[in-house]
């Protein structure tokens with residue numbers, strides 16, 4: 001494949017040394033960046049297969065949604081305004097028990113379409129019928145960190161271990177490396193210590209990270225304390241979880257001792273899901289403190305049934321606003337830090353910061369281009385603040401993943417949009433009738 005040049009834009013590289021580059025240019029060859037810098041420094045002798053003129057536009061790395069359940073788009077606005085356990089046990093789990101593989105395919109496809117159109121280029125997913133999610137990732141061109149959710153209490157515990165293990169064996173590194181896998185024990189309240197130990201044995205064998213929900217609600221902390229006499233963090237630490245690379249969703253309620261444990265973890269990424277935490281009234285995660293204490297925190301949307309969309313731009317501004325009001329400190333979680341959470345910190349949280357998360361020569365070519373010639377983006381005092389506080393997903397023109405253009409001028413090239421919307425509507429209706 002030849003070279004693709006994008007020129008004339010302002011770049012937000014997410015690199016500490018050169019965060020913003022004015023009048024920038026980017027050159028992509030195959031799946032990688034081979035030039036990121038000022039247009040005037042482009043090598044004269046290069047020839048290009050395609051040139052994208054991006055004057056007045058802004059380019060940043062594609063956003064990484066560090067925690068979601070993509071196919072839950074099928075249950076968008078199906079059960080709202082409830083606390084977590086009632087929502088899960090009374091409304092969500094009974095319907096999920098009737099889900100079929102085909103439903104998960106279309107639910108994931110519509111999620112991927114939504115994610116591409118709102119600037120997400122990589123998502124960490126925990127669900128079931130994951131072969132279908134992997135197929136959707138493969139076909140659509142997006143990047144995914146996929147895991148089969150395992151529930152140790154109940155009849156499917158042993159089966160979940162086998163399915164989760166086989167999924168990693170089948171899909172790790174597939175789709176030109178766009179698919180990576182994890183093992184996903186759902187949460188401490190669904191995966192008791194003995195079960196978690198079995199998951200860790202598989203992690204030893206396959207060398208894949210763990211994706212888990214941790215410390216989401218006060219009810220979870222209370223129940224685990226009653227049952228085991230310790231916090232969920234202490235419980236899973238004693239099982240040895242933090243000797244492994246871990247992607248932990250939520251971490252809303254943490255004690256000082258929990259913080260000490262998390263700081264000693266080998267390779268921990270936390271997925272902060274502010275809108276889900278607000279909607280389920282779970283609480284406010286101590287994100288600014290986490291960052292101050294050196295923890296890695298990315299941003300996630302959680303599923304579309306507790307959010308109710310998969311829009312990372314909204315999630316960034318919500319993260320900032322929630323942290324400010326939660327700490328009563330308007331300097332908490334400034335825009336630049338939110339952008340890092342949605343990109344390079346997210347990449348670190350999923351263990352892929354060597355390949356993803358910044359605009360940088362040698363890294364995988366995942367980027368998004370914003371049209372900044374919009375009323376709500378004028379005047380341009382600060383493009384970081386604009387992106388976090390003012391930009392909307394409809395401002396995103398172009399999305400590139402692994403060097404492939406997935407969307408150009410808002411037209412998604414890899415997905416038949418009309419068909420996906422139709423099939424998602426159809427399968428969700430059939431599911432609820434079943």
Ligand SMILES: N[C@@H](CCSC[C@H]1O[C@@H](n2cnc3c(=O)[nH]cnc32)[C@H](O)[C@@H]1O)C(=O)O
Pocket residue numbers: 069084088092093096126127128148149150151156160186187213216276302303306
């Ligand atoms: N193998 C399991 C699937 C678990 S997938 C992950 C699960 O997490 C659930 N989920 C979604 N959002 C949340 C959340 O915020 N907290 C806890 N669980 C959630 C989701 O509905 C799904 O059941 C089974 O067969 O049921």
Ligand SMILES: [Zn+2]
Pocket residue numbers: 067068069213249302303
């Ligand atoms: Zn979740």
